[in-house]
Amino acid sequence: MQRLMVTGGAGFIGSNFTRYMLEKYPDYFIVVYDKLTYAGRRENLQDVAERFGDRYAFVQGDICDAKQVEQTITDYKLDTIVNFAAETHVDRSLTEPGSFIQTDVYGTYVLLEAAKTHQLERYHQVSTDEVYGQVLTGRSAETDPYEPRSPYSASKTAGDLMTLAYHASWGLPVTITRGANNVGPYQYPEKVVPLFATNAIDDQPLPVYGDGLQVRDYQYVLDHCEGIDVVLHRGKLGEIYNVGTGAEMTNIEMTRIVLATLGKPESLIKHVADRPGHDRRYALDVSKLRALGWKCHLTCAEAVAKTVRWYAENEAWWRPIKSGDLYKQYYERQYEKRLKAS
Ligand code: NAD
Ligand code: TYD
Numbered sequence: 001m002q003r004l005m006v007t008g009g010a011g012f013i014g015s016n017f018t019r020y021m022l023e024k025y026p027d028y029f030i031v032v033y034d035k036l037t038y039a040g041r042r043e044n045l046q047d048v049a050e051r052f053g054d055r056y057a058f059v060q061g062d063i064c065d066a067k068q069v070e071q072t073i074t075d076y077k078l079d080t081i082v083n084f085a086a087e088t089h090v091d092r093s094l095t096e097p098g099s100f101i102q103t104d105v106y107g108t109y110v111l112l113e114a115a116k117t118h119q120l121e122r123y124h125q126v127s128t129d130e131v132y133g134q135v136l137t138g139r140s141a142e143t144d145p146y147e148p149r150s151p152y153s154a155s156k157t158a159g160d161l162m163t164l165a166y167h168a169s170w171g172l173p174v175t176i177t178r179g180a181n182n183v184g185p186y187q188y189p190e191k192v193v194p195l196f197a198t199n200a201i202d203d204q205p206l207p208v209y210g211d212g213l214q215v216r217d218y219q220y221v222l223d224h225c226e227g228i229d230v231v232l233h234r235g236k237l238g239e240i241y242n243v244g245t246g247a248e249m250t251n252i253e254m255t256r257i258v259l260a261t262l263g264k265p266e267s268l269i270k271h272v273a274d275r276p277g278h279d280r281r282y283a284l285d286v287s288k289l290r291a292l293g294w295k296c297h298l299t300c301a302e303a304v305a306k307t308v309r310w311y312a313e314n315e316a317w318w319r320p321i322k323s324g325d326l327y328k329q330y331y332e333r334q335y336e337k338r339l340k341a342s
Contacts, residue, residue, distance in 0.1 A: 001121050001232065003029045005078045007063050007111065008085030010040035012187040013126070013221055017084065018045065020225045022052045029055045031076045033069070035062045038326055039088065043317065044186045063107035069114045080122045082228065083111055089190050090152045091334060094276060097151035104155035105162070112166045124232055125163040127178045128156050129217070129244060134279035141285045142178070142240040149277050167238045175235045177228050180244030180284055183307040184221030189318055190330065193218065193304055196255060197311040198318055200264045207335050207342075210274035212252035215281035217244040220303035223296045230294040241292075244284040249300045257301055261308040272338035
């Protein structure tokens, strides 16, 4: 395994993963294959292109386009696919589920089919803890049933199942990781931590859904990337591995850390109408991945604070996104009524 196709590599986690892998493995070659939706940005990889020009290439393409996927595998003699490409935001999946089914389900099938045709050494599916649905008590183990509740998590579940089906039916060498909520550099400011950090920097309200007592495991993105790396190199074929800190916090605790890190007042907190079908709690049992020698370096609190500091220091990255028309329209649709009513 030395020549990787990182699909969705211009997004948040994929760009961090690409940088991490090229730094760690001097003999690896990576092609980022990305459609560049609203969430994908060439800028996220600008330093990568400069530092690793001879071991890195970028191809703009859709994972649903079988012909282009196959051509890219052939052109670059790739041996592995790591699939990050997806529509990823739960709130958007509630208003536009079709694109989630298209990319997260059909696109996964296209990649699996290409991996089978070209007899790749590995297909790795980047999945999510959301496929377990909400877990009110205890922790989700890899053997727990799928109970997705949003169009996003239902689509990701279908991607997981298709991945496992290709392993069972044709022996395709697959692995799956299910990550908890990631935070870190280059996360599009629709997700809660970058949204709250950038709003707070501008003294804008922080729209907390409902009572804010929902529970999430906020892990630092590089801990997740390291987990995927460990599974790629030491994971068992056909197996699933959870990746997270293994501890959690409530959203209101996370919000207070954002404000405290920036020295902003709690009066910026606005409780707004809840997300429909909002999963109350996610919590992962990460012992299976730990048994492979992986360990998480940052706690949720450290991960959130470190992320907030990055947004404070990198306004040049997020200001152009937030001042764009696309983002403004999204923000208005998602929050204007909620904030007025709160
Ligand atoms: P993101 O939204 O930041 O990036 C997604 C990337 O995929 C973008 O670059 C986008 O352009 C690309 N993309 C979308 N549709 C595509 C298509 N049809 N063809 C090619 N490229 C396409 O997402 P992220 O937060 O980096 O998440 C990456 C993966 O990790 C996803 O599969 C997601 O389900 C999973 N995941 C995310 C989290 C999290 O907290 N963000 C947690 C666990 C798992
Ligand atoms: P999000 O970052 O959208 O990730 P996910 O829904 O995939 O876990 O949201 C994280 C948590 O923050 C989730 O419980 C919903 C909550 N949230 C808010 O309270 N307000 C917001 O504006 C957003 C976007 C999320």
